[in-house]
Structure formats: structure tokens, C-alpha cells
Amino acid sequence: MIRHGRTLLLVVILSLLPGLIRAQDTPEASPAPEANPKVEMQELQSRLQQAVGRLNKVEQELRDLKLKTADFKTPPGQIPTDPEKQQLYLQLEHPYYGQTNASNNQRIKFFVANLTCLNLTEKPINISSDSLTLTVDGTEYKQVEDPKKLRNQAFQSEGQMFQLQKLSLLTNLTIQPGSARSTWVLFNELPYNQSVPDLKLTIKSDNHPPFEFSINEAAERRLDVAIEQIGPRKSLGLITVNGIVDNLSIGSLVEKVTKLTENRISRFVIRFAETGSISDASLQNWLLAQAQSAGSNAVTQLQAYPSFPVSIRELHIADLPDLDNHRTRSRTATNGTRVHATTAEAVEEALKSVYENLPRNELVEEIKTGHPFTRVVALKHGGARLMDDQLALVIDLADADDPAMQKAAIYALRHFNNETAFLKLEDLVRRNITGLSGLAIDSLAASRFGEAHQRLLSILNNEPPESKTEFVKILSQNPRPIWSETIYQFLTEETDNDYHSEALQALNRIGHPQLLDVLEKSLQNRDEEIQRIAFLILANRNDPESETLALNYTLQHLQTDPPTPEMHELLIQTKSQEAIPHLLPYLEKRNPERRNILRTLAQIGDQNVASKLTEIYPKLDTQEQAIALASLWELSSPAAVELSKQALASNEHSLMRAAINNLIEEGSEEAVALLIKSFEESNNPTSINYLLSAMEQLRTPEVKASLQRASLQGDRNKQRRAYEKLLIIWNSSPARQYLQMASLKMQEDDYEEALTDFTKAIEIDPELPTAWSGRGNAYLKLEKYKEAKDDFQKALVHDPRDQMAITGTALILVRQDDPEGAFAMLEKKEHFFEDGQLNTNYFVYNSACVYGVALELLRAKAGTEEAPENLESIAEEYETKAIEALRRSITNGFDELDWMRKDPDLNSLHDNEEFRKISDWPAAG
Template identity: 35%
Template sequence: MSPTSRSDRSMRALVHVIAMFVTVIATSPRVLLSADDGETPQDVKGLLERLEKVEAELTRLDSNRKNGPRRSGDERFLTLLETPHYGSTSYYQNGKWYFASKLVFINLGKQDVTVARKDIVLDVEGDSKALGEIPETLVNYSFRVGSKSFQIRDLKTPETIKVPSGGSASSWVFFGEMPSGPSIPKMTLSWKVGGKPHSLNVNEFCLGLLGLNVERIGPYGSLAVVTINGAFDMVNIDGFVAALDDLAAKKVVRVVIRWGKEAVAPESELRSWLQQRAQMAGTTVVNNSSRRQFPTVPATLRELHLVDPPGSSTRSASSGPIRLHKTEDDAITTALSSVYAVLPRDELLKEIQQGDVLTRAAALAAGGGRLDAERLPLILKLTNDGEPRIQNAALTALRHFGERRAVEQLVHYARTNKEPLVSTAIRSLAGSRYASAHRALLKLLEGQAPAGRVRIVKILAQYPRPLWSQALYDFSRDADAKVRLEAIRALVRVGHPEILTVLDTALNSGDAGLRTEAFNTLVARTDAKSEELALEFTLKALKTSPPDSPMTNLLTRTKDPRAVPLLLKHFSKNSGSRSTLINLLQQIGDESVAEVFIKEYPKLSEYEKASVLKGLFQLQSPAFKKLAGEALLSKNSSMVSAAAQGLQEDGGPEATALLVAALEKTTHSSTWSYTCNALGSIGSVEARRALVKARSSTDTNKQNYAKNALRSMAQRSPGYQYIYQARNYVQQKNWKMAVTQYTQAVTADDSLAEAFAGRANANHRLDKIDDARKDYEKACELDPYNALAITGKALIKVHDGEVLEGVKFVEANAKKFPNDWTFAYNSGCVYARSLENLNKNDKAENRDARRKTYQARAMEELQKATEYGFRDWSLMRTDPDLNSLRALPQFKKLLPQPTKPGKATTEKKAGGDFPKP
């Protein structure tokens, strides 16, 4: 059966079902049920209308689609999705992805039904995901759909969802650990009603919500206008990009994206993505945000123009091509401007006279200037057209004509009060290349009321010409403050010899708006006279009030010491933002500032104390270390952070001693983090000794902070570059070169435990047991927490026949390595080698019992390794250390089954060193 006939049948069935039950809905009480207490109930008739709209949209699109049925099950039990969302905690590679939606059930049957939570399943590319609990890593996140925000912790599903006859019920469904982008996976929701399976194709349903329409307009269909009439979300984004792919395949290189009247505001991430793709289309610019995991827009689209989406309040400040537009007319005109610039004149004229209303306006605005003067009557006639967009386009085209009639028509519309025609006419006069138009505009300016003068002056600033200077200078002294303000703004752009005099006058005027504009302009200038005027104004203002943001920026740049006493006065009186004052004073102050800081320190809030600590460090005050030592023992993380950062930058013995003391005394996890990081950065012998001690703490958090700091210290060692090179040789199984590089590392830094352990492992592979033994011993001495060294030393003992000693050594150190797959795997190897030794030794004490124990412990450790993340199955299959386990059924079960031809396997090569004889 063809897709169209199947879709028609599905549509007819739905209409039939709705008709069957319309009487029930109309005569029954309004059944408004929800699975979640407190939710707004929903009208069944409204839900059916929404579902019919989605089905109708899918039927419209279906002739070009080959997907299977969109839903299955009893037609008396219908389902739709509300607010579907495929999101991530971060739209970069490390984000955690999830799918959430409200599932709405409609029961048109005669009996109440229930849907069990356990029966709701999401099929993701063939992988079934049961409806589990919300992961702890996601409960504190939220997301937005349209104008609504949802907390993930609230998206709970009850054990059973009761759907009454003739009514509806809804419940959230949430699935974590979803695949990351850039492609959205194929998803199907399924559940059971009365033992019968039901399902809904999520991707198809969301595509029906998108309301996507594509039309080709312009000469030779050179522009595609893509209209979004519904909800654009992270599920149907694939359908949207597929439409762009289809256009690219048809050699379309210009696209305008616009929004229908019923379109829903897209979420911020999608809106940002659209704006970035539009701005970067046709360029070779690489933006860091391209790491966001969204589908890829075809690179062959040279121009992608975007009309501001619903809810958009900002515009791109990019200096690149203009691709974001307030209106669809602007977008279409800009997109087709390059076409109309080269289109033969007879075809251009035909477009203006006979084209679609959208392309007529674009052709007129973008190409009207190419017409001969004999076509001027046509353009003049179109300025009086009944279609406003045609009028506006004709006024735009008149800027290219210097004839008296063209200028007079522009002046005529500039005198009207019809927007946007009046502004367009003024822009055409200002932007014209003809002096007659400029003179007419200046004359027009003379007789304008204040509101009209403001409008014209604003436009003059957009087309800076020396001709405007004197007029703008005159208006900068206008009696109306609004006119003066706009004249000053325009004069700054156009330029004038007396601009500083104008700004100085405005700076001392009685109008706050003029003063602010003049001051901000002076602050933005870097010439000496401008800075002098701005500083005089600032110093005067500081006598009565604390600095605002522009003043703070000015003082930060100039570091004028005259401001210090005035700023200290405000600091002592606690006026304004003390944190801002502290940050400013520490940059421009001297020892007098430090004295005031110390005096006021006990009275400050904890956050302000943190700022003062940073200031005292910057001012090199002797009091810093004493206060920092006290701050480290406080419970405030801001104070601890400021103290630790200053002591870290100091790096001296006294600073190190304060950090060590805090690490030993405090019981706060955040303080451990700050002090360990600081000590790791200092990297002295005393710092390392303190971290080694902290690593043996009974508190796991403290252990981990110390381990990370020690690892950071090691990686900054001059010998660590050789470790990286050695590991490359390890991957290539070039053990001799690995030994050479590890030796270089040891020579550069003889405290690098990783270098000794790595060289031991390489020599172990080369059967140089004596050399390996010495290096394992040294590595254990330097770092008792090096998993490779511990397990390697144990394997050497087993190799030497000291089986009991080797096993005991591993067991004695096991608590140091919780959840460590490297240690678990290598411990399994120790037990397996011990088992192999006993298998060959008939006279070993308690041989049978020990063999049984070692075998069980080996399998237990290998199982742990896989649970902790070990995935190098090829190593496990061939590792000679595991020969004694190879024939065991449980060992074979541990390995994944061979995959089918052509299907990818999930295998992770071990990145570190593994001790092998």
C-alpha cells in the first residue's frame, strides 16, 4: 500500500472515531483528569482537535516520507505528547542527555482503563529503555519549553495512570542516559492498555507539531522561504535540517526562515543555534559554539536569513553579514539583493510588475535603482500602491534617483506621519548619493517639530556625512533636551571640531540624560582632553556619591590617585557596593588603603572580607598572611578561596605552612579542595609531604583531593613529557623504546613514581625481572598509591615463587583503590598467576583450598574491573596472565559475545601501563 493511501486511511479512521464520540463528549460532564495532582485538567474535545491537527500535518507531509505507522493500538484510546523535550545539562560534548514529555491519554471507550508505569517503555534506535527513577545527576536541572520552565525533579510518573471513560489523563515520562547529538535518535514510546500494546512514534509526532512549510520564490526559484508554523523543538530539529538538506540537494543556496502566527517561541539554545548558523552560513569562520551537539546545516547554503523568532528580545551584535532581521520583508530583500543585482533589466522589471507580492517588494527595494530614468514614473506610481510593503520598497528605490520628482516624492512622504514610510523616505534622502537629496533633507529638518527633528537626527547618525556637521552642531544647542541628546549622539559619529566643547557643555547641563550621554562618550574616548574632562566630572561626583560603572571603568584605566581619599570615605561609610570599592581601591591604592582595610575588616561581611583579602594580597600588606590563616579555618568558601589563592601565589615557606596547617585542622571538604589545589600548585617538598599525608586520610574526599593535587604536581614535572612519549611506545608494544623514554623521565625527575613504575612494567615485559623488581620497589616507596607499582610488585613476588606474599601484598593495599578498574584487573592477574603457580606445584600447602580461593578471587576482581569501566576485551582474551582462567565458563561469560558482521563493537583500549611478565 502506498504511503498516501495509508495516511488517508489513518486520517479517515481518526475523523470517524472523533465523530463517533462527539455526542458522548458533548453530553457527558467535562471529564478533566490528570495523573499529577494540581495539574490543570484538559478538555477532551480540545485534545482531539490538537491530535487531528497533528495527523493532518503528517498527512500533508506523508507523500515524501517512507516511515512506518506513526502510532498503533485501539483507535478508541488515543495519545498525544505535550511539551516534548530532548535536552542536555550542557549542549557540549560532556552534557548528560535526556528525553522528557507529558504523555496525554484520551479514552473514548465505554470502560475506565489504567496504564501501568512499568509498561511504559521508550525504544531508542532498537534499544528498549524502561521508565526508571530520575538519575541523581539530573534532579537539580531544569529546562524550558516555550514560555514555561520545568524542574526535572518534579517530572514523576505514578505507578498507575487511570483514564476514565470519555475523559483524559496525563503524566510526565522521563528517560535519562540518552544518546548525545548531533543526530536525534529514532524514538518510539510504547505501553499496554488491557494487555494490548500501544505505541507512538515520537519523532513523527513532533514533526507534526513543527508545522513546516517550504516554498520557492524569486527568479528561477532562487530563494527558499521556510516557515515554521508550530513548535520547533530538539526532537523535530532533525526534520527541519532534513528540509534544508533537501533544498541543498536541489542547488538552493539562499534560505529565509520565518515564523507563522501560531509559532511557539523556541527554547534559548535552539534560538541561539539558529542565529549562529545564520550568521556563519557561507563563511569559513570556525566558532567554538560549533561544538554544540546539534545537527549540521548544509555547508552549501551561502545565505541563511532568519526573521526574529517569537520571544526574541535581542539582536546579534556580530560585525559579519546581516542575517538576522526584524521583518520578513527585510530578510527576503537582503537574501535576494545579490540576485537582483545581476538579473537582466527586463526580467527585473517583470519581477517588479508581475512577481509575488514578497518578491515584488524585494525586487523593487534591491533592484529598483538599476532601472533607467525612463522607469522612474513606474516607481513613483508604486509609492502610492495599495500594498504598504510595495510603497515602502518604492521609497527605498527612489534613493538611487536624483531627479527633482524623485526627491520631491521622498520629501512628501517624509512630511507625513505614516510609519514606516516616513522613516524610509528620510533614510533614502540621507542615503542618496545626490546632493539635491541631502539639501532637501537639511531644509526639511529646519521646519520640523521636536519629535520630527529627533527622528531625522537619529537617521542622520546612521549616514554620517560632513554635510550634516553644522546642522547637528546647531541642534546640539536646541531647546528640546531630546533633540539635543540625539544631536550629540549623531555628532559623535559624524564628527565636528567643537565636539569636546559640546560634550563639556552637556556634562554640566541640568539634564541627567545629557550628562550621562556626554560622560559615557568621554569615557569611551582615550585622548588626554577627554580623559581630563571625564576625571574632573568623576572627582566632583565622588564628593557626594560612590562611583557608578562608567566611573569605575575610568578610574581602573587611569588609576588616578586623587580618587583614593574619596573612595575610602565611601568605603568607611558603607555607601555603595563595598565589593566594587574594594576591587577598585586595591588597583589604584597604596599603603593607606591597606590600613583602612585592616581597620574595617572585623566589621565586614564574609563576602566583603574575601574581597579585602584579595586586596591586601595585591597591596602586599604584611597583615595578609595572618588574616589568610584565620580565613582558611572559617566555614565560608569565598574567604577560604581568597586566602588559598593568595597563599598559592605567594608560594613561600610561611604560606605553605599556613596551608598545611589548615589542611590538617579543618574538617570541611571545600577547604580540603582549596588547600590541596594550592599546595599542588606550589609543588615544594613540604607541600608534597603534606599531600602524601592527606592521601592516607580515612576520609575519601580528602584522599581524592590529595591524589588529584599530587597527580597535577607530577604532570608539571619536567620529566613528564618523556612519560607521554613512553606511553606511546607502550601502545605500540615497543618495550625497548619505552624503557629509554622512562629512563629519560627518571633522569629529569627522580621523584616521579609513574616513571619508575612504567619502566618496571616495560622491563617486566622484556623478562628483565631484576630490573623490574628494583623499579617496582622504588615506585612503591615514592608513591604507595600507585596501582601499577603495587600490582607489579605483587606479580614479581608470585613470579619469584612467593605466592602467599604476593597475594597478601595486594590484599593489604586493596582499600587504597576503591572503584579502580586498573587495580581490579591487575589484582585479577595476580590471583590468576598465583593459581597457575599452584597448578604446577603439587606440594604446595593447602593447595586445593587455595586454588579454589584464588580462582574465585580472580574472577571476582575481573568482574569488578568490568563494572568499574574496563573495556579492553582484546587484552582480556589474549593476556597470558589469565591463561589459568581461560577455559572457565564464567570467564567466557565475562567476555562480550562476538558482534554481527557490520555492527560496531564497544571496545576501549587500556590507556595506561599493565604489568605483564
């Protein structure tokens, strides 16, 4: 029995081998049979494809089960005798080709999969990480040695989440003859590619030739698509996914679509069979986005998946799988009109414009012999172009057994101005057939022929009142003057409220002499929805009578209930003073509408309202106080300033933000002064952040002066934040473009031309410190020290922390033989440039230049009367300080070593060994 069981198991596995990837022997897929033009054959083929899809799913599940439980030892003699069948077979489970970021923040790819290997050779096969390679477009990659380096990288596959660092990766795996074993493999740092490249796994073995497996072919098998070309001139590609769409098989799907576009196919429907699924949420979202953007010529950002061709005009998705359970289906259309609950709906949306313009002879042929999906679309959307000689065909189809064709035919009959068509529709209306009679009413109502309307009215006038409801609903959807009296009678006589709202809206669009009377009566209806619709109609009309009716209804409503959102709009529009006494009582107690009432009162109120708001302010919650404060500013209440002071001093962030926003919007001198005072007095980090953001927006001279004061004294963090805001303000100066042009010329050593641009920047914005210090630097390069010093001093007036002005002035002092004055200036400003602070790297580098120049000038005095007695010790001190400053510059991010080596201000350090190390001085020779 045991031997017999093993034999059966082996037979089952061998029977499924064509569904696996086989090394060195991959059979080509057999071509699909040509489609039979007969409708019956097409229907049969469609059903067969669905059945095959279900069988394939069962086969796949069986294959998975067999491979996972196939760790058995095959007795001698049961290994296939045919050498062609003595192979290593591989199944991919949870394959994933994803993207991540490398250490340099560059995007890279990784490939991971769970492999099940079946050995049908006569010898054991040993697989190790060294013997396994992944080839990506011809380049080989080895498996990841330590997945923990990938940190928290995870991927989703078929409803499961996997952490890469937790996977048990392949180390050594021995597969005995007739056995199957599974393991995870992972390859990282693969080249980034939006498309799916050619991917192959190669397994080397000592006692076998290399086994090579195509991952792309495996992905295509997992996708398992069927392709049909249907519709007029085979213009629609209908792609049925029977397998799984993952981020490997998506490459195959895009490739198949691309090949169809090369044959001038530009409309597609991708539908999922019962066995079809999508592997993860991000891929599903991408697919939906591709459908939505098809035909829009929208430029999309580079994505992780290959894009469909831009030549696609229509891309629709049908029978979308549910990610939580692949065996269920989403039956509700989502994401607009490109995602549909059924294939029929998708095909209709994709082809309806085609049938509206198709030559009539082709249209008739499509209706008669087209694909089951497209016949319905052709009849429904091409019906307007049919002639009377096709009416018999349409009427026959209205009596067909196919419900979809019946409905399409009834829809098409609206386009015929023919007695026979009218009689057929009348007959369907009178027979009261569920699902069809309503459609017949709609066809008569929507017809462009007056005869159809008269016939429908004739039927309607003979109906009892209780039977008119369905008629009125349809008439309301097709408003025409001819229905006016009928709808009016319905509204005045009908006791049932069904479709009353729709009828009101239709009568409003059509017009009727007694419309205002109907609307006034509807305001008293017991149904609140009817009241609401009547009120909305009145509130949106422009005549005084309608406005008066709506306002009176609102005032009556306010006696018992707070206003609705629509009533708020009306009160603000009319500035109704009569409403104020009704609104104020609602402020006394907490209620859901109190915030909106506060906003409305701000729009329609006066100083009496402001006094009331000030009185109840302490009773309001924080959010309500924020709204009340804005209202008080809106009403120009003197209390707004004092309450804003309290809000700024509070710990309630939302109230604080509201006060600041009000002050920004107010923008008066008083408001700006209050913001500045609050900023200068505050030590609360959160409050400081909010106030700094406000000051950045205002940018008045007073604001900039306050920020400059804060950047020079007090709390170090507050200093830093204030200076950062100043930099943002300066960087947005209108003179910025001239600064940029000047900087480029400075890099090219064109100092004279740079002076022109710096001067233009100063003319545009005389308070811009970088314009002054930039021009000062240009003068310094031209050795015009007086002009340079004057400009540096102007820069320091506007920005005492300008590192270029500080170090530039120090350089000039050194060259004017005042090194002590230069060093004193550096020491005085050094506290602004502690390690890690803004511009520290350049400040300390330029300080090194100051010491370097001082050292060079000092050594030049050697042997002269000007040489100090302790020249050597002073020189050693200068050299030491210069080297220390250079070290700090490197520590703080200065990396321009090439310039450091050739900077003339550092020539005096070239023989210093430490300088050579710091500057990465090239070795001799």
C-alpha cells in the first residue's frame, strides 16, 4: 500500500509538471483558437474559458499542496527514465520585485521569493547561497548575506505581510531524488528599473549542469490571462486575468497590452475571473490610477511599476478583487467611471462613443452578430442612428430572452418617430412589467419627439393617483414644459410623499405660474426632506418673493431649532437683522451649531452683537473662543485686542493660533506691535514657533528689527530660530536674482561685473545684508580695501552675524597691520558660530584664512626693524590657531579641500604637516 501510494503521488506530480517552470525545457504556449463569429459559439467559448479558469485554479492549489508535502523518498526505478524529464522543477511562491532606498538615498530594487524545488533526477542536488545567482538583464547578483541590514523593509503578497529581516534565507539545502524542499531567497541592491527586466535564477551543482529558471516565464504563468478582441473592427482588447497580478506579472500584463496597442488597439477592459486576484494594495491603487489617467495625457511621476502605453484612450477595470478576501468581489463601482462592478458595464463605457459614430451598416451587423457584451452596447448607444427599416429588429430584441438585450432595445425605441415604436412602448407601460415598464416610460419621456410625450400624457391622465408615482419620478428626471401641469397636479393632489422632492425640483426647472404657491405649501409639509428641498429652491431663486418666503421660514424655524447650514448661507446673504435676536439665545448653552452661529453673527452683527460675544466669551470652549475672537476682529470690537493678548499668553495652542491668524489678517500697526511684543516676551517654545511663522509672513521693518534683536541676545535656541526666519526673509528678497548672477561671476573671478550686479541688488533692497557683504567681498578681491570695509560695515548694521562681513573685515584689518583688532573682532563674534550652528563651517574656515594671512605678513617682517622680538612664538600661535580653525571647519562640514589647497590666504601653511593631512595634500610625485 505504501509503495502504491507513492506511485500515485508521483503520477499526480508528473501530470502537473507542465504547469511548473522546468529547467532547460520550457514548452511554448499553444496559440489560442480563432474566434468563431457566431454568437452561440462566442457564448460557449466564454463559458468554457470561465470553466478552464476555475479548473486551473484547482490545479494550482493541488500543485501547491503536492509540492509542499512532497518531501518523500522515491524508490529506485520511479525516477523518470526519460532524461528529458529528469529535471529540477521550481515553484515560485510570494515572489516580489520591489524597491527600497540605498544608504545614499538612491532608489534600488530587491527580489524575494519562496522557492519550492522538486528533484526528479537520480542524484541528490545541493543548493547553497554560493551556488545560487540571480541574473538581471545579463548581470549576475548574489544572495543577501544578512537580511537584518534591510531593517524594517517589508512587502505584502496575497494578503500577507512579510518582514525581510525575519525570513529564513537559503544557506545550504539538499534535495534528495524525488523530494521537494522550500526556502526563501533574497537579492538586494539590484538596479532600479521602472519596467520588469529579464530575471533568471541559476543553480549550479557539482554533479549536474547548471539549472536555469526564468522568473518572467513563471510570472506570466501566474498571471494566466486570456485575450479577446471584440467590438467593431475588433477595437476593444478584453483581457481576462485568471491568475494573480503582482509586481512581477504586471510586467507581462503591460507587455501584452503594449503589443495590442501596436495593432492600433486603444480601448481596453481588464477583468478578473473568479480565480483572479491582486497581490497588494499599492499595486491595486496603481492599476486604478492608470485606468483613471488613460487618455488624459497626464504626465505621471516615475513609479515602481511599468506604465501602460500613452496611446491608450480608454482603460476600464471590471470585477475588481477584494484585497481582504480574493474569493469575493467588489460589486460597487469605485473611483469614478473607470472601475465597474461588471464586465458588461466596463465594455459599455469603453465602447459607447464608438457605436455613436460607427457607420450604420457596421452598427447593424454588430447588433446582429457581435460579441454578447458588445451587442447590447451597440443597440443602446447606436440606436439613435438606426433607420425605420431596422425597427423590426429592435422590436424583436425587445421581446428577446436576454434581459440585457431587452432593456437595450427598449432604450433604443426612444429614437424612433414611428407609430409601431410608440405602440410597443405604450404596450410595455400598460403591462406593468417589473424592470421593463419603467424603462418604457423613460423612453417615451426622454424621446425627442412630441408624439411620444403626448402618448405618455394620455396614459398618465388615465392612471389613478396612486399609480402616478413611478411616472412622476421619471418625468422629473426628464423635465419638459409639457409635464408642467401634470407634475403640478401631482404636487397639489398626491398625498403620498414618494418622489415629492424630485417633482418639486423638476417643476422648478420647468416653471409654472403657481410654483411659489407649491413651494410655500411644501414648506409646511410634514416630511422634513420636502421642507428642505422647498427651502433650497426658494433660497437660490433671485426674486424678492422667494427670498421673503425663505427668510420667513428661517425665522420661524429659529424659534424652536438652530439654523441649518443652508439657513446660515441665507442669513449671511441677506444680512438679516431680524435673525439676530433669534440667534443670540443659542449662544447661552453648548450646542452643535454654536460655532456656526458665532460665524454667522460675525457676518451680520453690529456692536451690540460684539458686546454679547464679549460677555459670553469666558463661557465658550477653546474652539468657540477662537471663532468668537475672529468675530470680534471682524466687528472691529475694542475687546478684540485685549482678548488676543490673553490668547497669546495662554497655553491653549488652538486659541493661540487663532489669535495669531487674526492678527496677521488684521495687519494693522496695533496688531503687528502686539505680535512683536508677545514674541519678545514669550519663553514658550510652541508659542515662539507660531509667532515666528506669523512674523515671517508679515515681514515689516518692525518685524525684521525685532527678529534681529532676538537673534543677538537671550535664549540661544530663540536666537537661532529668529536668525533662521531672517534668512528666509532675506532669501525671498526681490533682489535675489541679481545676487545669484553676481555669485556666478564671482566663481568665474569676474569681480568687476559682479560689482555691477551687487550694486543693482543694493538699489532694489538696501536692507539686504548679503548684497552689501557680497559687494564687499568683490571689492576685497580687487584689493579695494576701503570700499570693501565700508560695505562690510553696512552689512553688519543689517546683520551683525553675517560671517562674510565679519571675516572680511578681519582680513582687511590684518592687511592694514592691525592683527590684534582683527582677532578681537573674530573673538567677539565667535559665540554665534559654535559647532553645529549655521555657517560655522565657513566662519571658522575664513577665520583660518585671517590667521594664515597674519602669519604670512608676520614672517615677511623677519629680519626687519618691524619684526617683534618674540616673532617665532607669535608665528607659532597664529599657525596653531589657523590649523585649529581648519579642523573645526572640516568637523562642521566644510569639504572644499581642492580650494583649501590652492587658497592664497593659506599659503603660509603649505609646509605644515597637519595642514597637509587636513587638506588631503597629494603625495610627492
